[in-house]
Amino acid sequence: MELFTALIVIGGMGLVFGGLLAVAAKHFAVEEDARVETICDLLPGANCGACGFPGCISFAENVVGLKADASGCIPGGKDICDSICKVMGIDSVGSEVKKVAEISCLGSRDVAPDKFEYHGVRDCNAALAFSGGFKACKYGCLGLGTCAESCPFDALHMGDNGLPIVDRERCTACGICVKACPRDLIRIADADRTCKYVPCNSKDKGKVVREVCEVGCTGCKACVKACPQDAIVVEDSLAVIDSSKCDNCGECVDACRRSIIKDAAKVHHA
Amino acid sequence: MELNLAAIIFVAILANNIVLNQFLGVCPYLGVSKRIETSLGMGMAVVFVMTLATIVSWVIFNFILIPLDLVYLRTIAFILVIASLVQLVEIVLKKNNPTLFKALGIYLPLITTNCAILGVALLNIQMGHNIIQTVVYAIAAAIGFTMALVIMAGIRERLELVNMSGLLQGAAVTLVTAGILSLSFMGFAGIMTL
Incomplete structure (x- = not known):
């Protein structure tokens, strides 16, 4: 007899709750688009x-x-x-141009030395918080891979020279690495633009740049004089090439005393 | 009576904290304690569900199981009650209070089969509480759970910034922390018992 009461009570409770849930699911159903x-x-x-x-x-x-x-x-x-x-059901919008991340620093470990040895957390933000970063250049890539870690598409990797490499196929130009880089070295650029650019971010005076990096822009203005299109300006000791004026002639590449002017969106790319 | 309720609150939150002293609900304690924000959300959801579930289980126990002499079925009956109740709450919340659902919704399924909820419902019966004591005990136990979760989340947020050996990282250091935290709460254990 007790067996039956147990069965009926538990079974009954199950039925009641089940029924209640079924009713509730119907009654309180939320219409989702x-x-x-x-x-x-x-x-x-x-x-x-x-x-x-x-x-x-x-x-x-x-x-x-x-x-x-x-x-x-x-x-x-x-x-x-x-x-x-x-x-x-709306008309198509949006642009067709493929964009990729572009890194504006050439200062790998062998050409841009450190000012002290850093053994802290392997993260650029942490390294930067300690005495302004271990790299002698105040503007250069620290190379600890905070950008590579932030990339949700696995499109950024740290090369053996300590600089990030962009995988052009995988990069979707989402801009997360741009935000991740504490030195603002990454920007989003058209993948197929044909012009030159200066992969340097150093706003230091030429003398300082020469001391801390072999491939930094000193702002010597040799390229400015060489450019037939007047596409280059030097601001804060850093040459900037206007991509809308540049016709990719290559005069500046030959003129540059440190040979650091490169084809745009090709450097650091794999 | 008032003293008794105060004692229930003190014991449920500090001296017999369900997570740190009774080791119930350790799964969400370790799983949802990465950010203070999420642990607070989980805590609020637990307060809500634990109070409801304990009251309903108390009613079922006293008005169905005792008269029918089926006290030995309490565990299975409570599981049934809690699982259905949480589902019901989820459905009703989704319809009637989308804002609250957004805040608590993701934690509700986690609570459905949570041993802390069942444990409090069962302990509550074991202690022979009346309905007022039941409500107070359930809320206090849930607050104790939330407190443990938030303390843990605070510690873990700081631990993430620490440079530690790979051997300790992740689950290992979390479990060590949980152990030390639990030990420190053992200090309350002798002060008062129910």
């Missing part, structure tokens, strides 16, 4: 946050809620933007 899931499936799913929202699902919700632009997914690029537009 099916487009959110469709769009989320289209997205790369790296949850990189380059769109400004926490994760792909959140971006999808905001696109459906018309709070985000369909072209907001930077890693997705043109293709995914088109697919999202199709789901949303």
Whole structure:
């Protein structure tokens, strides 16, 4: 008899709770926009946050809620933007130009020496907090790979010379490494632009640059004089090439006394 | 009566903290204690669910199991109650209070089969509390859980910045920390018992 009471009580409780849950699931059902899931499936799913929202699902919700632009997914690029537009039933937007990360420092370990030995946490931010960084150059790449670690697409690796290498195929120009680099050495640039650029970020005077780095821009202005297009200006002892004026003639490359002017978006790239 | 309630609160939060002294709910204690923010969210969800679950289990125990002489079925009955209750809460919250659901929603499934909830419901019966004592005990135990979680999260946030050997990193140092924290709370153990 006791066996039956036990069975009935527990079974009954199970039935009651099950029924209650079933009723609740029906009664309190929340209608979700099916487009959110469709769009989320289209997205790369790296949850990189380059769109400004926490994760792909959140971006999808905001696109459906018309709070985000369909072209907001930077890693997705043109293709995914088109697919999202199709789901949303709107005209296609967004640019087609492929972009990649570009690093503006050539100061590898052998050409840009350290001012002291650093044995702390292997992180650029931590190293920078200690006496302004161990590198003699105040502007150069510390080479501890904070950018490479931040990359959600595994597109940045640290080379043997202590400088990061960008994997052009994998890089989606999401811009996370740009934010990760405490010395602001990374920028997003058009992948296929044909012009020259100066991979240096040193705003030190020429004399200081010569002391701390073999491949730093001293701001000598030899390139400025050589450039037939007047595309180069020197600001804060650092030559900057205007990519809209540069016709890639190469005069500056020959003129540069330290041979540091390179083809844009090719240096540090694999 | 008031003294009794105060004693319940003191014992449930400090002297017999469910995580640090009774080792219940160690899974979320180690799993959700990486950031203070998430541990607070989890803690709030536990306060909410633990209070509800303990009250409902108390009612079921006193009005169904005792009259029918089925006290030995309490564990299985409570599991049933808690699992359904959490699911129900999740469904209702999602519909009626999306803001609260966003804050607590991700933690609710974690709580469904949490031994801390079941443990408090069972301990509460074992201690023979009445309904007022039950409510106070459940809330206090949940606050104790939240406190343990937040302390742990605070320590772990600082530990992340420490340069330590690879041997200790991750789970190892977390468990060592949990042990030391638990030891330090043992100091409260002799002060008062229920």
